[in-house]
Amino acid sequence: MEIVLSGIRPTGHLHLGNYFGAMKSFLQLQEEYACFFFIADWHSLTTHPRPGNIVGSVREIIAEYLACGLDPEKVAIYVQSDVKEVLELYLYLNMNAYLGELERTTTFKEKARQQPDNVNAGLLTYPTLMAADILLHRARKVPVGKDQEQNMEMARRFARRFNTTYECELFPEPESFTFSRSAIKIPGLDGSGKMGKSEGNALYLVDDATTIRKKVMKAVTDNGPTEPNSTKPEVIQNLFTILEVVSAPEVYDHFNEQYNRCAIRYGDLKKQLAEDIVAFCTPIRERILEYASDATRIDKVAAQGADKARESASRTLREVRRTIGFRS
Ligand code: TRP
Numbered sequence: 001m002e003i004v005l006s007g008i009r010p011t012g013h014l015h016l017g018n019y020f021g022a023m024k025s026f027l028q029l030q031e032e033y034a035c036f037f038f039i040a041d042w043h044s045l046t047t048h049p050r051p052g053n054i055v056g057s058v059r060e061i062i063a064e065y066l067a068c069g070l071d072p073e074k075v076a077i078y079v080q081s082d083v084k085e086v087l088e089l090y091l092y093l094n095m096n097a098y099l100g101e102l103e104r105t106t107t108f109k110e111k112a113r114q115q116p117d118n119v120n121a122g123l124l125t126y127p128t129l130m131a132a133d134i135l136l137h138r139a140r141k142v143p144v145g146k147d148q149e150q151n152m153e154m155a156r157r158f159a160r161r162f163n164t165t166y167e168c169e170l171f172p173e174p175e176s177f178t179f180s181r182s183a184i185k186i187p188g189l190d191g192s193g194k195m196g197k198s199e200g201n202a203l204y205l206v207d208d209a210t211t212i213r214k215k216v217m218k219a220v221t222d223n224g225p226t227e228p229n230s231t232k233p234e235v236i237q238n239l240f241t242i243l244e245v246v247s248a249p250e251v252y253d254h255f256n257e258q259y260n261r262c263a264i265r266y267g268d269l270k271k272q273l274a275e276d277i278v279a280f281c282t283p284i285r286e287r288i289l290e291y292a293s294d295a296t297r298i299d300k301v302a303a304q305g306a307d308k309a310r311e312s313a314s315r316t317l318r319e320v321r322r323t324i325g326f327r328s
Helices: 016-032 054-068 085-095 099-104 106-114 126-135 146-165 209-217 234-246 249-260 266-292 295-324
Strands: 003-008 034-039 076-079 141-143 175-177
Touching (some): 016 034, 016 054, 034 054, 054 295, 099 106, 146 175, 249 266
Parallel strands (some): 003 034, 034 076
């Protein structure tokens, strides 16, 4: 079966944009492929030498994954730092990764600019560790956002280079699986486009009703349409886009018609939108809290995932060692 691998850095809660983007496609992928979904906690050290509460943030993500419907019986959910095999592959790949190409990576240049006092070797070799994550399972498909394209290109290059250097065909070239093409892009409520954590405009799955209402009521709007059937400006279209995924079709049609008749009252629209988001998020939020309160269960899921990942990893490494010429 074809292998899919996805990695997420433990940087915070999942928001509605993540849900309708990555998560929706994960839920489909878990039915059709052998999936590894892991949390890249080692990668955090490239930017924060002393990240606070790593275990806590990792558990949080696992709880949210489970609450969204990822099934640990179907997929391996694991933590990068639990599967030390990746380090050995990282070392081999680094021996064939060149300073010049690593330095030219845009993400490296950007990070080096952002943290001039901490331009560390881990940051430089971020793409090598990411390639090792992927090649460890000889994954063919990697669901990633557009921002990861260069890292994916590096992973493909390192795979090819390994095969050429050692005259083998051990690693398939991993293909980026851009779910963002098919997925619904959820906008932020501040008119700035995409919903994102760093944009500060996110509605988190774990937000409670009061928080959601507050965020929605603050959404940017305009003075309203002045001509019937006019095109919606972006800030208004944003509200409708979210309405379309969380509300009943009749509700969407109702407000759309009001808009087209220039009779829309944004206050009403926002109130309805807030309630529909609350209705959508509440059951997920309740499941998140339930999982999050049971660390033992979460840790069991991670242990089970790590077992599966180690099994696949050690198979790859045995071949890698033999191919390079080490005792296997
Ligand atoms: N670099 C990815 C990000 O920032 C996270 C990541 C690490 C990853 N290793 C990976 C993604 C392997 C896919 C495959 O989002």
